[in-house]
Amino acid sequence: MIVRDTPRRRDVFLILKGSVVPRILPNIAAATLWALAVLLIDRYLIAMPHVSIAVMGVFGLSLSLFLGFRNNAAYDRWWEARKLWGKMVADLRSLAQELRIFTGKGADEAFVLDHILAFHHLHRAQLRGDRVEEDVSRWVGAETAQALLRDGNPPDAALRAVADRLREMAEGGRIDGWGQRALAERLACFPAAQAGNERLMTTPLPFVYSLLVWRATYLYCGLLPFALLDSAGWFEPLVAAVVAYVFFGLAEVTHELEHPFRDQPNGIPLRAMCRVMEIAVCHALGRPAPPRLEPVDHVLD
Amino acid sequence: MIVRDTPRRRDVFLILKGSVVPRILPNIAAATLWALAVLLIDRYLIAMPHVSIAVMGVFGLSLSLFLGFRNNAAYDRWWEARKLWGKMVADLRSLAQELRIFTGKGADEAFVLDHILAFHHLHRAQLRGDRVEEDVSRWVGAETAQALLRDGNPPDAALRAVADRLREMAEGGRIDGWGQRALAERLACFPAAQAGNERLMTTPLPFVYSLLVWRATYLYCGLLPFALLDSAGWFEPLVAAVVAYVFFGLAEVTHELEHPFRDQPNGIPLRAMCRVMEIAVCHALGRPAPPRLEPVDHVLD
Amino acid sequence: MIVRDTPRRRDVFLILKGSVVPRILPNIAAATLWALAVLLIDRYLIAMPHVSIAVMGVFGLSLSLFLGFRNNAAYDRWWEARKLWGKMVADLRSLAQELRIFTGKGADEAFVLDHILAFHHLHRAQLRGDRVEEDVSRWVGAETAQALLRDGNPPDAALRAVADRLREMAEGGRIDGWGQRALAERLACFPAAQAGNERLMTTPLPFVYSLLVWRATYLYCGLLPFALLDSAGWFEPLVAAVVAYVFFGLAEVTHELEHPFRDQPNGIPLRAMCRVMEIAVCHALGRPAPPRLEPVDHVLD
Amino acid sequence: MIVRDTPRRRDVFLILKGSVVPRILPNIAAATLWALAVLLIDRYLIAMPHVSIAVMGVFGLSLSLFLGFRNNAAYDRWWEARKLWGKMVADLRSLAQELRIFTGKGADEAFVLDHILAFHHLHRAQLRGDRVEEDVSRWVGAETAQALLRDGNPPDAALRAVADRLREMAEGGRIDGWGQRALAERLACFPAAQAGNERLMTTPLPFVYSLLVWRATYLYCGLLPFALLDSAGWFEPLVAAVVAYVFFGLAEVTHELEHPFRDQPNGIPLRAMCRVMEIAVCHALGRPAPPRLEPVDHVLD
Amino acid sequence: MIVRDTPRRRDVFLILKGSVVPRILPNIAAATLWALAVLLIDRYLIAMPHVSIAVMGVFGLSLSLFLGFRNNAAYDRWWEARKLWGKMVADLRSLAQELRIFTGKGADEAFVLDHILAFHHLHRAQLRGDRVEEDVSRWVGAETAQALLRDGNPPDAALRAVADRLREMAEGGRIDGWGQRALAERLACFPAAQAGNERLMTTPLPFVYSLLVWRATYLYCGLLPFALLDSAGWFEPLVAAVVAYVFFGLAEVTHELEHPFRDQPNGIPLRAMCRVMEIAVCHALGRPAPPRLEPVDHVLD
Structure with missing residues (x-):
């Protein structure tokens, strides 16, 4: 279990111990590069099909539903372990x-x-x-x-x-x-x-949820760059990176809390x-x- | 109960055992073909009435409400069975x-x-x-x-x-x-x-919920292609497939978890x-x- | 209590026993006719004021909040009765x-x-x-x-x-x-x-909630047609019917589950x-x- | 505690006993007049700055989060009192x-x-x-x-x-x-x-929540008219009134349920x-x- | 614990005791100034890249998910302490x-x-x-x-x-x-x-959540001004301040309730x-x- 005061303002982006960033760095990097590639191809090579950001909103709502549920369930398991x-x-x-x-x-x-x-x-x-x-x-x-x-x-x-x-x-x-x-x-x-x-x-949590969550997250991050072409401009890679951080980060956190007895930083x-x-x-x-x-x-x- | 480590990155789309994809494949295929048909007719035959994607957002919110509730209730039943x-x-x-x-x-x-x-x-x-x-x-x-x-x-x-x-x-x-x-x-x-x-x-969960959820999911997937005409372009069939996967997948998963004692892969x-x-x-x-x-x-x- | 297998695909829209459709049919019909009237007047008589569908999104979020809460509370009552x-x-x-x-x-x-x-x-x-x-x-x-x-x-x-x-x-x-x-x-x-x-x-659930939910649902369905003028075109009556089905259906279901001991199909x-x-x-x-x-x-x- | 059958269709807007409308009437009136003033000034005097309704959506989501939480917590207190x-x-x-x-x-x-x-x-x-x-x-x-x-x-x-x-x-x-x-x-x-x-x-619920909720509700209703200029047209005062009814109504209801032992209509x-x-x-x-x-x-x- | 009647209407913005405003004032001020700077540069110096407000909606949904979860978990801890x-x-x-x-x-x-x-x-x-x-x-x-x-x-x-x-x-x-x-x-x-x-x-709550929440809040408030350029006009600094108040306020409140035994105004x-x-x-x-x-x-x- 990580025992640490909540970081001061300026430190909040510097902490690595206890962060999931190192483990999901490949995913964030891939999402960013993919967004950059889509953007550059659309601007300088050939027009890519655009997707409305509102479509991603509908999709994102379902994804939030999954992640929210999994998050609650995983945290409940972790907290129940601590209670026991x-x-x-x-x-x-x-x-x-x-x-x-x-x-x-x-x-x-x-x-x-x-x-x-x-x-x-x-x-x-x-x-x-x-x-x-x-x-x-x-x-x-x-x-x-x-x-x-x-x-x-x-x-x-x-x-x-x-x-x-x-x-x-x-x-x-x-x-x-x-x-x-x-x-x-x-x-x-x-x-x-x-x-x-x-x-x-x-x-553990039913296996089928893990599949659904990871698959939906990958699909979402794969589709997002086409939706950002119109709506984010040159911010596109940054937005893609932030979204990947948030969604993969939450998927990773819940994966860790789901197994409260494993020998890992956030374990009991x-x-x-x-x-x-x-x-x-x-x-x-x-x-x-x-x-x-x-x-x-x-x-x- | 499926006992399996969470898949490595590259495997996540390949696993069939424990996935609901095989069972909802007809629904996904139908949704995709329907979206393709609407798109082709609109482009090459006659203009179809368009629906704003924002309408689907309002509708999708209600659907999420149902699916989220049903999901929580079904998982609670499954987990209570395991606890007992x-x-x-x-x-x-x-x-x-x-x-x-x-x-x-x-x-x-x-x-x-x-x-x-x-x-x-x-x-x-x-x-x-x-x-x-x-x-x-x-x-x-x-x-x-x-x-x-x-x-x-x-x-x-x-x-x-x-x-x-x-x-x-x-x-x-x-x-x-x-x-x-x-x-x-x-x-x-x-x-x-x-x-x-x-x-x-x-x-089981009150029967009326099952009806509401399945009916709303069908109506949603039937209406979606008209909303995607403006907002997804040639991605339309892909988006329809993904949305069908997410919504029918969740409906199917909750149906399975709702009956924790049946002789099925995710049973107790x-x-x-x-x-x-x-x-x-x-x-x-x-x-x-x-x-x-x-x-x-x-x-x- | 209704004891019935979840319907097969083609039956899902045909079942009436255990459905709330018969009881909310007047509401669905009224919402559909109202939407049709607004649409026809706007197209052929005089321009009606239009409301952005995004306004309905904001409103719909609050309504979802009410309905979601009431739904959870009513189901908890029903399930507690069964547990007792x-x-x-x-x-x-x-x-x-x-x-x-x-x-x-x-x-x-x-x-x-x-x-x-x-x-x-x-x-x-x-x-x-x-x-x-x-x-x-x-x-x-x-x-x-x-x-x-x-x-x-x-x-x-x-x-x-x-x-x-x-x-x-x-x-x-x-x-x-x-x-x-x-x-x-x-x-x-x-x-x-x-x-x-x-x-x-x-x-029962505090009376004030019932009032809030029913009033908000009526207001929502009354306002919706003006928002659909721009965003749903000739689908307007269909969308209005579906939304009325979903919102009135949920309000009706929760009303029934709220009283688990009454002599009704979904009672204990x-x-x-x-x-x-x-x-x-x-x-x-x-x-x-x-x-x-x-x-x-x-x-x- | 109010003991009353759920109202028939035509009565739902007529009931005052048990409704929170009388208590929040000043707020509703103020919100309506404010919206009307903004609309009239914008149309006939000088152009007001417009805010996109999507901004209100983002804001409204947070407000829903607060109100939803407070509502659940207040109802849990009321129900716990009844259970005790x-x-x-x-x-x-x-x-x-x-x-x-x-x-x-x-x-x-x-x-x-x-x-x-x-x-x-x-x-x-x-x-x-x-x-x-x-x-x-x-x-x-x-x-x-x-x-x-x-x-x-x-x-x-x-x-x-x-x-x-x-x-x-x-x-x-x-x-x-x-x-x-x-x-x-x-x-x-x-x-x-x-x-x-x-x-x-x-x-009671932590005081800081009451402050956050009331303040956020006031800010939301104050900002809303500028967002409705583009999206609601002459419906603006009506929409503002409905939103004020929903948000202030929920804030007021939760305030009452939060104190289940006070001598008030919804008390135990x-x-x-x-x-x-x-x-x-x-x-x-x-x-x-x-x-x-x-x-x-x-x-x- | 703060013991205080809910403020009267006109007092709701004046109360400081028990409010989190003093503690998050630097954050609110920074967010406001940053929004003002982005607005002024965009209007009078060079065009900044614009982001669609819908992107922030997708992002805001995830942030709401985090904040909502953390809020519930922190309040449950506080209330459990009081119950014990x-x-x-x-x-x-x-x-x-x-x-x-x-x-x-x-x-x-x-x-x-x-x-x-x-x-x-x-x-x-x-x-x-x-x-x-x-x-x-x-x-x-x-x-x-x-x-x-x-x-x-x-x-x-x-x-x-x-x-x-x-x-x-x-x-x-x-x-x-x-x-x-x-x-x-x-x-x-x-x-x-x-x-x-x-x-x-x-x-305490798993450390990794605190990181995720604070980081996501900072990123959100940093990105928001680019999304408000199109959608809020001269209201931009005000909207940025309100959003910062709501999100940082909630993060701060939950931080306090998470530690119910510390010697602080909202402690047990x-x-x-x-x-x-x-x-x-x-x-x-x-x-x-x-x-x-x-x-x-x-x-x-």
Whole structure:
């Protein structure tokens, strides 16, 4: 995630980090050159057929409809991903609170919280392919970490270990029915968030939209120069460049936000969020807490 | 569901799988030929009445309004269907967790989880007409599968069997009040999701919208060539083709997303999701898990 | 609710059932004749003042804003009504499940479920004015049905009878605290859904919107012919008819969806949904189930 | 709230009750006269600078953006207010149900329900400044009513009395743990709804939007006549009047819906809703119920 | 938050407090001067290339798309922040209610409520950097306040103290299982709201949108004067100023609402909301309540 103050007035055109310009530069350049070619041929070689700019207006309206829809849908996915991880932080803190209320300090509390941390790191690996062996080992020990990673569904395995422990605690009388029920309810929040994240990861926006949007954008930029012959004069290449910037820029932005868990500048900062959880657990257990992760070159990982 | 990376630049016009072009080709062809005919008659036979392109702009705005609304509503239905199935995965995992906490390992746990799998396969049959006898038999045995399928509401019958078992467990003292209540609460999630899916299946978008959208699209494409005579020149057939592609394409896409459970390329991959649940149950019960279903020719079923 | 496959290409203009055309035909006819009159007077009698079509574009944008908003709001109301009834189906099934878990088979189960069916029929009468005495009698007997119908708030009376029964069951030891609490929680879902439905029934969209939309639509269609003089030529009456169809059609559709419980083709099929509940209860109690209601002439009641 | 059937065709321009026309008449008149003045000066005195109507289109698009946003936000506030009051009705009915299940008939039930009615009347006074002493006295007696009204937060005081009673009932053994918990959970719904209503009352839409919208509307209507010189001819004053009606009308409507609890025609009918609750309590307690409040001159208070 | 009645007609252009005009005055001035320069050069020096206003219409549509999206997203953030704080007020009142029901009056009640107040002040410090030592000391004493502020996560430390107290109360028999569970559930609401607020604080809208919006606005205003040469005549500088006001104004407003917790006129009034909670606690404990905070110069802090 890019963490950066909104640029001052004079900087707004200079920033490249976090901008989509580098990635769509080929498209902008092609659109500009194509517009220039159409203009020069029309003026100096042979008259090209002209299209009324009003036609592009009708077409542009439909394109705006697509881009607007895709933009909203992609942003909603990104924001839902952030909400799910925020809820996981809240549930972890509430779990620590409830352990404190129903079991008190001790080995059980530490076992549960450490395994929940392992769950989050393993879930992060599942979502983004991060290597997390070291992170997991730090909280549950190298041996358990190995065992968890060998499982078919490692984050699930961590939760199963917690469930077994809760049963053991109940059977050993270290927790009463109230606590067993409260902790079981809280524990159910984690598979729910996990399933939500898996949904966002495995189910992108319907493929057919991507096709429609990209095709319509290409067609629009290909047709535009013929419409600008009458209406923009020598500004034609500039207008074509600006329009290409706006439409391809939006298509590119939404493509990135659509996949909130990919390892890219605008992705959700999963490592930083796992660290927030580690700090919460350390506070709950009275251990020294590691520092928050800070953005590197304006990017929080 | 189509699982495919967004196409590289040069491929974007070549992809047919997942595109709506094949299905709306007749409409595009008709619109193009109609535009060509109007243009040729106007130029070489008799002057046709011209319509200002601004009129089409006013009309196009209304059409965009319809298409935009229908698009949002259809996508919301599709996404809600996916959310409901994702929630069912989460509830299944939470149920496994709660069985582990409140009953421990044993025949009860296996009975409940196997019947929940049967419920999901039977519910899939209800939604999409899949033949599921084999899938159901694998988990609850051929005899029970037959009995369930003979019931008036097979998925409901599977849940009734689980409810009876929970009562039996409580009466036999194999579960206490806490567990009985926790499992009963979790079990109530499945009829809720089932009712949601039934709602999406039986209640399409109001029929009157479909009529309005298709009629308005036809009228628009029929009138457009007269507006392009002045404003598009020899580009007229191309513009007509592009506009037909955009408007009919969007109408077609929304028609497909509106019915998320139909057996079509952009449908929700119910078989793959049932497999995800089977894997979760196998992990919970310590059985060897079947592999995830993979997309065949970019389509996940 | 109209249940019908989206029409084939050639049928799209022929369907009348479920179309709003019959109801707005006077408006379409008036708009067409008015446009024709303006055109003929301008051509053959005296020059009328012309209005630029761009003025209509500005005006049309505002009108689209109104119609778009009203359309979204009306559809949301319709969809919320359908969701509430779908939730009532789910809650009824969950209630049957919980009775099975906490009380087992017997007279208590039948009493509660039958009275919940009575509640739904009585609630339907409250929403849509249906005569339901016969339907209620079938489940709770003629005498109780009479008593319920004499009450100030009949659906509420049915729920009060269930609540009294739950207390009796608890006092008689036929249900423990867990069950009493679980069933009381479930029972609270029905007044919540009832209040939601009452809200949709008694609180339409603010009246001032209806006025604004209808007035603006009339003004727009009245002014349009003067703008079409320059821009549509002899197509003027056709364009006026199409625009009237689109705008009055949308205004009429939203008016219908705004009142989801009225007895009209696009209303929520309350009788069919009550039947779904009856079937669920029959399955739960092991009684023979009546058949689902089928659409008559494409209309499900 | 205005309760009125959508007008018949010929009445649509005649209705004043519930229309915003009276309040924005000065604005419409000013816009019309200004347009007339510009037109007359341009025709008969000196040529005024002309502005292209397309410029107004660009400007109008932005204005539509503002008005559309403000309209959605204001309607959401109004609808949320109605939903919160609807939920309070449902919670009151559920509370009556739960009292019936967990405590049975008697003085405790009446005490709790009467005080909840007092809470709602007092909350209404808090939201809308109604004088409610008489209404409160009718349910809890004049003495208690006086005491409640003397409190710093009268509705809260009524809930505190209920909470104290619940504790007393538990200590006196007149309610067990299950009931205490169920009733405490239900009781927590009322402060939640109260806080929601307070939010809507104390936090209007950000002030800066109101400024932007009004200013932009004034500028638009001031500039419009210069754009209509070329494009509307002698229709200019009429077009200016219609545009002023649409834009100022929408601004005015959203201003009213933004404050759903003010005492105005489109406000939420708090008195009628409190009466609905009174009727529900009377039914629950077997008392004779007062009649529903009916609209007076189409306005429900 | 600015608390102010919507201005009367004649005042609407005079208000500066709460307006964004002062902050975007440089942009408006620059746009106006640039338009004037282009106009004068074109008229008196050399002909500038003209751009059709229709081109700006196409461009303006995309810009509206961006601004509309950003506006909705920013307002949703602001409103969600307000909702979260409103929910915290409700949860505090419900907690007071539940303490009253399950523990009765006494030291435990005061301890819990005072620490929850400390939590809210400390959370406010976390969100907005306020100095809260004095406010915290007033409720939990100077010593405890110092200890809390020294913690790595002060608001969390306040909640941990409450959790410890609940355990102590349960072990000392001063609260039974029902109460322990009810209070633990309520206590879990505060970390949830805290995590929601942290999300809004640490995760702004994706940076790439800010770039796109500002860049597109600058490009639009830079290009506009060439389009106004033909279409606005001597109104050109005025139109340019109005357009700059509308577009930069909206960009600036959304920038402010995007950060609801910053110390700015349109921010959420955290101090006033903490005071509302203090008053609620004082009422619950029977202490004299401090007065509500009132707006100073129309700004509520």
